[in-house]
Amino acid sequence: xxxxxxxxxxxxxxxxxxxxxxxxxxxxxxxxxxxxxxxxxxxxxxxxxxxxxxxxxxxxxxxxxxxxxxxxxxxxxxxxxxxxxxxxxxxxxxxxxxxxxxxxxxxxxxxxxxxxxxxxxxxxxxxxxxxxxxxxxxxxxxxxxxxxxxxxxxxxxxxxxxxxxxxxxxxxxxxxxxxxxxxxxxxxxxxxxxxxxxxxxxxxxxxxxxxxxxxxxxxxxxxxxxxxxxxxxxxxxxxxxxxxxxxxxxxxxxxxxxxxxxxxxxxxxxxxxxxxxxxxxxxxxxxxxxxxxxxxxxxxxxxxxxxxxxxxxxxxxxxxxxxxxxxxxxxxxxxxxxxxxxxxxxxxxxxxxxxxxxxxxxxxxxxxxxxxxxxxxxxxxxxxxxxxxxxxxxxxxxxxxxxxxxxxxxxxxx
Numbered sequence: 001x002x003x004x005x006x007x008x009x010x011x012x013x014x015x016x017x018x019x020x021x022x023x024x025x026x027x028x029x030x031x032x033x034x035x036x037x038x039x040x041x042x043x044x045x046x047x048x049x050x051x052x053x054x055x056x057x058x059x060x061x062x063x064x065x066x067x068x069x070x071x072x073x074x075x076x077x078x079x080x081x082x083x084x085x086x087x088x089x090x091x092x093x094x095x096x097x098x099x100x101x102x103x104x105x106x107x108x109x110x111x112x113x114x115x116x117x118x119x120x121x122x123x124x125x126x127x128x129x130x131x132x133x134x135x136x137x138x139x140x141x142x143x144x145x146x147x148x149x150x151x152x153x154x155x156x157x158x159x160x161x162x163x164x165x166x167x168x169x170x171x172x173x174x175x176x177x178x179x180x181x182x183x184x185x186x187x188x189x190x191x192x193x194x195x196x197x198x199x200x201x202x203x204x205x206x207x208x209x210x211x212x213x214x215x216x217x218x219x220x221x222x223x224x225x226x227x228x229x230x231x232x233x234x235x236x237x238x239x240x241x242x243x244x245x246x247x248x249x250x251x252x253x254x255x256x257x258x259x260x261x262x263x264x265x266x267x268x269x270x271x272x273x274x275x276x277x278x279x280x281x282x283x284x285x286x287x288x289x290x291x292x293x294x295x296x297x298x299x300x301x302x303x304x305x306x307x308x309x310x311x312x313x314x315x316x317x318x319x320x321x322x323x324x325x326x327x328x329x330x331x332x333x334x335x336x337x338x339x340x341x342x343x344x345x346x347x348x349x350x351x352x353x354x355x356x357x358x359x360x361x362x363x364x365x366x367x368x369x370x371x372x373x374x375x376x377x378x379x380x381x382x383x384x385x386x387x388x389x390x391x392x393x394x395x396x397x398x399x400x401x402x403x404x405x406x407x408x409x410x411x412x413x414x
Contacts, residue, residue: 002330003133005106006038008054011074012045012081012112012119016155017162017305018316019111019141020075020406024068025320026109026139027057035328036107040413044077046110046119049099050092054413067406069313070397072305075406083119086126093126100127100134103413107135107327111320113142113153114361117335121356124333135327138335138356139319143302145194148362149354150337154319155302157312157389160198162304163187164390166297167199171207171239174293180236181291182228182284186277188301190245191215193366195301199241200378201386210238211376215245216366219254224280225287227376232288242276254279274298306403310392315349322351335359347388 009026011019023041030039039057042048055076057065068075086093099105110120117138124136140147145156167185174183187196193214202209210231213219224240231238246254258279274296281294315338322336334353341348370382397404 002035002328003106003135004035004037005104006040007036007107007109007324007327008040008042008049008100008103008105009076009109010042010045010048010111011076011078012110012116013078013142014113014302015073015078016141016143016302017072017158017308018154018312020068020071020073021313021316022111022139022141022154022320023075024065025317026111026323027065027068027320029321029324030107031057033324033328036324038103040103040105041076043412045079045081045112045116046083046096046123047079047081048077050095052099052102054103055408055410056413059411060408064406064408067397067404069317070305070308070394070403071405072303075408076410080115081119082115083122086122086129090126093123096123097127097130097132100132106133107324109137109139109323109327111139111141113140113144114147114359114363117147117356118360120335121333121360124356128333135330135332136356137323137327137332138359139323140335140337141316143195144189144192146192146363146365147337148359148364150364151340151349152338152389154312154316156194157386158304158308159188159195159301160201160386161309161390162301162307163195163198163297164201165307166300167209167239167241168202168205168207170295171202171209174239175237178236179291180232181293182232182238182240182281182288183293183295184240184242184277184281184284186242186244186274186294186296188297189215189243191363191365193243196241196243197366197370197378197382198386201383201390204383204387209241209377211240212378213240213242213246213376214366214371215243215247216368216371218249219246220248221254221257221280221283225283228284229288232290240280242280244274244276246276306396308394309390310394311389313394314392319351326353333357
């Protein structure tokens with residue numbers, strides 16, 4: 001049965017360069033849908049709902065909303081707030097229901113990664129348990145590309161394009177002098193190596209990486225130093241890319257070797273990453289005695305909208321619109337996602353619905369068969385998978401040579 005009422009859209013987890021493209025897809029489609037009477041966006045995700053802080057999209061300019069497609073980060077604010085299971089503590093859920101009733105919310109869209117889909121799933125199951133009619137749809141995003149069941153996730157392609165481009169540029173810089181240097185670059189990716197693997201794409205620019213280390217395999221510092229020393233002896237240079245999430249054989253993050261801060265966790269129990277490249281660069285300097293550089297790409301990977309893939313932007317918008325179409329058709333408890341059409345070598349994206357319960361807290365690891373054991377590299381099968389995703393240039397809006405981002409009014413509903 002189709003419902004008539006307001007909708008709330010929220011963003012959660014780490015930002016990407018195209019998360020606002022999905023927001024635009026949802027907002028534009030919701031504003032145009034006759035079944036949706038009001039379009040609200042929650043300030044800082046589910047926390048904005050709990051705190052009754054909602055932005056009214058009906059007052060925004062259509063032109064400014066369109067600029068969301070080229071505006072990085074989460075324009076409505078994000079959060080990392082973990083809802084308890086409502087069978088244990090339903091306090092937050094009662095508050096969410098109270099807000100939904102206050103604004104006659106019949107549609108809820110939540111944009112995020114694994115943990116966000118967990119939140120979306122819990123809210124969906126609670127509303128069903130109390131008999132409140134509300135269509136709830138998850139909209140995926142994560143640069144880590146680790147959501148279960150999908151081919152790829154919005155945000156990944158643009159981050160992969162930035163990483164592969166940056167690695168190619170760093171390669172050229174690292175080979176300027178005749179004195180030799182070991183360069184170690186750290187990419188994001190806690191448990192899945194998709195982003196780290198994207199460094200391998202730099203070979204198509206004639207700038208190949210020497211060594212790539214993924215979180216899917218145990219990491220040994222001595223073995224890594226042996227490999228670096230061997231390559232350096234041959235070439236007087238060595239370019240290495242490591243994932244922030246690499247662990248030793250005992251399951252300890254190498255980031256924890258580097259800093260005690262890595263033991264800190266967020267509300268979902270995730271440890272803070274970072275510092276791996278600097279740590280390994282120091283180890284290489286002590287071992288070889290050459291010049292070394294540790295480069296942490298950090299937030300640049302997820303906010304570089306100037307390097308966004310057109311394919312990524314278009315698919316993010318498409319999924320946002322599809323989420324609304326799915327909800328107003330009466331479907332709930334699903335996540336919209338992209339799969340790759342089978343039976344063809346051409347890249348053709350298709351949209352598929354996944355139950356939120358199957359996506360929440362599950363991970364999509366990098367395929368083992370694409371990791372080359374003997375050279376710490378990535379097979380060209382990954383290239384065939386990734387190259388179509390990072391393709392396409394955009395007409396990036398600028399003013400006075402600088403990016404022209406969306407300037408929304410962000411008026412709170414009173």
